[in-house]
Amino acid sequence: MSDLETQKRPSMFERKDVKQTVFLWVVLTAIIGYVAATVQVHAMGAAASETMSTTIHMIRVFTWVAAPVAGLVAAMAATTLLAKIHFGDTPPEEADHQIRNSPRASSTWIVVSAVLCLFAVVWGMVVLQRDNAAILDPKAMNVNVTGQQWVWNFDYVDNGTVRSADLYLPVNKPVVFHVTSKDVIHSFWIVQMGIKIDANPGYVTETSVTPDKIGIYDIRCAELCGLYHAFMQTKVHVVSQADYDAWIKSQGGQA
Amino acid sequence: MNKRLLAALGTVILGAAVIAGIGTYVASAKNDSRVLVATPAGTMDTPQGNLPHYTLEMSSYPDSMAGSHGTNGGPHPDWVTYGPVTNFQVPAHSVITVTIKQYDGGERITNDFFATVHGTMDGTATVNGAQVKKVDAETVGHTFTLHGLSDAKSQLFVNIPLPAVPDSEVPDSGYTKTPVTVTFSFITGDAGNYVWNCEFPCGDGTTARFGGAMSTQGYMSGNFTVVNA
Numbered sequence: 376m377s378d379l380e381t382q383k384r385p386s387m388f389e390r391k392d393v394k395q396t397v398f399l400w401v402v403l404t405a406i407i408g409y410v411a412a413t414v415q416v417h418a419m420g421a422a423a424s425e426t427m428s429t430t431i432h433m434i435r436v437f438t439w440v441a442a443p444v445a446g447l448v449a450a451m452a453a454t455t456l457l458a459k460i461h462f463g464d465t466p467p468e469e470a471d472h473q474i475r476n477s478p479r480a481s482s483t484w485i486v487v488s489a490v491l492c493l494f495a496v497v498w499g500m501v502v503l504q505r506d507n508a509a510i511l512d513p514k515a516m517n518v519n520v521t522g523q524q525w526v527w528n529f530d531y532v533d534n535g536t537v538r539s540a541d542l543y544l545p546v547n548k549p550v551v552f553h554v555t556s557k558d559v560i561h562s563f564w565i566v567q568m569g570i571k572i573d574a575n576p577g578y579v580t581e582t583s584v585t586p587d588k589i590g591i592y593d594i595r596c597a598e599l600c601g602l603y604h605a606f607m608q609t610k611v612h613v614v615s616q617a618d619y620d621a622w623i624k625s626q627g628g629q630a
Numbered sequence: 631m632n633k634r635l636l637a638a639l640g641t642v643i644l645g646a647a648v649i650a651g652i653g654t655y656v657a658s659a660k661n662d663s664r665v666l667v668a669t670p671a672g673t674m675d676t677p678q679g680n681l682p683h684y685t686l687e688m689s690s691y692p693d694s695m696a697g698s699h700g701t702n703g704g705p706h707p708d709w710v711t712y713g714p715v716t717n718f719q720v721p722a723h724s725v726i727t728v729t730i731k732q733y734d735g736g737e738r739i740t741n742d743f744f745a746t747v748h749g750t751m752d753g754t755a756t757v758n759g760a761q762v763k764k765v766d767a768e769t770v771g772h773t774f775t776l777h778g779l780s781d782a783k784s785q786l787f788v789n790i791p792l793p794a795v796p797d798s799e800v801p802d803s804g805y806t807k808t809p810v811t812v813t814f815s816f817i818t819g820d821a822g823n824y825v826w827n828c829e830f831p832c833g834d835g836t837t838a839r840f841g842g843a844m845s846t847q848g849y850m851s852g853n854f855t856v857v858n859a
Contacts (some may be wrong), residue, residue: 456635524840526777528743538743540787556742558840593780603844606825608780
């Protein structure tokens, strides 16, 4: 019996590289979770609808749920990059390949991944369903949205023949957008309200939102649509009902 | 530092640099590098006070034998085009009066929102001397539509429909002797980069006639730069 066989191997968690990986995993999970959640949410700007508030909360939760996975991958990569190089045709004596054939490790990984994915799918579907509820609200106002390289225009169909290149909306009133395109596929995205839907030529797609903060927010095209796609942007002005009515009248419409 | 870590970092930095370089090159590429700078024309009284006044003149042609592509029409002599160039520069916080001579025919515009004048000083333009708020959506030649980014700067959206030259006045060769003359004035906001393009689908048959001249710089679109005076 060789010396190697008689020597008792340390358990996996007593090994130096495993300890280092676990330490890095914990540290990197905290860093990735905090930075990713903070930076993402900051970049998304202040929420101007409940839909966006819900979306931001969802992204925070999803980021923290995903952080341990990203942290583990980063920790293993860092440990590998920092490890001593071993030369030769055979693995080093201290190498332990048990995990490669470990049913416990495999099943743990599969179950955890499945639970995380299921959690994200179910939560996402619940939020999506709730956000589109205003489409069925009979009190919601209707706006036709037309995308055309590289400009948006809006028709306020409940207020006569008013049309504009900037969007005007009253605060705290549900609005249903009927979206289409005159040429290629665009995507109608009100950034701070958390809604985005494709504008397809020859079809009308619908989405809805209830803006809950007075202010000026951004509308962008979110589908690469040609030469000046980056300039396919405009503003949405969320104003009080009185100011909205006054604006509609100033445009020749009926409040 | 560990050599492998250094090599990994170097690979990431090199990859990012290559992508950034390609992006910068593509962003700065222009088919037509020439810029027409607005001509000073004194001052003008406006609702915002007495502002500096500048003028720009341009034309829209039924092909590329005039304008910025030379007498042989360049690579696409049959494409419609604006001229003499397609990039413009104007001062910030000024009145800009633009005169466009429209030499092309036309037909019904697909989105009649663009048959209406938007964003000018009084919401009107003059067509052959007559003041209008919109033109007949059935006979539009082209549009001059100016817009920009939705950022903190002043919003600038101007849309001017250019009526078509009547079919009876479009010659078999060359250009009509009686182009439609459209004049309009608008006030610029803060300095910034904007773009303009035609919203009448006058390109080739791809993507609902928004291809070809409509989707290539130097024909029916260009840059519109507002600079501090």
